[in-house]
């Protein structure tokens with residue numbers, strides 16, 4: 001614990017350390033435990049970026065949670081959202097009458113989340129809240145629609161702790177700002 005990823009893996013400066021991530025994830029887990037007391041929320045992770053956050057978050061929630069995953073493709077081969085969201089893998093479970101918590105890695109423009117929210121609401125859950133590890137610190141997205149937020153982050157391209165560029169760097173233990181000059185490819 002506490003060791004940063006090796007320089008070999010590391011593409012840029014650390015924005016959020018492993019310790020800061022762990023502390024915040026525990027806090028959010030405690031909030032969810034309190035807010036959903038007596039219930040069994042269904043965590044829906046948006047693949048692939050949210051897998052690491054969701055794994056740690058679930059272990060910080062002291063409730064009988066259940067899991068499902070969705071995979072969407074939102075970026076194609078650029079680092080900015082096109083607004084075109086495609087479901088690559090749909091849910092396995094029925095959402096009817098479930099208390100659903102959608103777990104996202106990062107809300108940037110919010111286009112992906114807006115699409116997912118409409119899509120999930122049409123399946124008649126008892127409730128739907130959003131838990132985003134990262135949110136861009138800008139006026140682009142209305143944060144009031146996010147129930148749980150980990151960190152507000154600047155408009156830099158970030159990698160690590162699930163976030164990738166061209167599928168790399170997801171296994172960094174911290175969140176880093178991608179150095180200029182590293183060629184960005186597809187993300188998800």
Ligand code: IMP
Pocket residue numbers: 049074075080081104105106107108109110111112113156157158159163164165187188
């Ligand atoms: P939005 O639709 O613009 O909100 O984009 C959200 C999705 O874009 C996230 O779930 C990520 O998969 C991806 N994304 C946005 N910003 C970054 C970043 O800085 N690094 C890696 N992926 C990102």
Ligand code: MG
Pocket residue numbers: 046047048049050105106188
């Ligand atoms: Mg994503």
